[in-house]
Amino acid sequence: MKHIAVIAIVTTLLLACAEKKTPQIKPDVDQFFQVYETYLLLAESKALTDSQKTAILDSALAAHTMTAAQFDTTLNYLASHPREFYEQFRTFSKALEDTLEQSPAD
Numbered sequence: 001m002k003h004i005a006v007i008a009i010v011t012t013l014l015l016a017c018a019e020k021k022t023p024q025i026k027p028d029v030d031q032f033f034q035v036y037e038t039y040l041l042l043a044e045s046k047a048l049t050d051s052q053k054t055a056i057l058d059s060a061l062a063a064h065t066m067t068a069a070q071f072d073t074t075l076n077y078l079a080s081h082p083r084e085f086y087e088q089f090r091t092f093s094k095a096l097e098d099t100l101e102q103s104p105a106d
Contacts, residue, residue, distance in 0.1 A: 031074070
């Protein structure tokens, strides 16, 4: 009888451990636009290859400690919340203009 109880407890524990759910990634709109701004500033050249653009995006993500999954989740979130995207984009666009105006001319 003890063996059955031990087997039942071990089985229950194994099943509980196996059912751990991956924590859901939450969108971070502010961080998304920080990454996007860094990407735009680094990728000003129109002659970049796709692999160079990917490397620049990876650098921007690393600079803002955002994962590609968080970036994609936020992008999908913004796509399904167009009003919030529009408001955030207006703020981002103004901030980017200010940054570019303060940059020395090439």
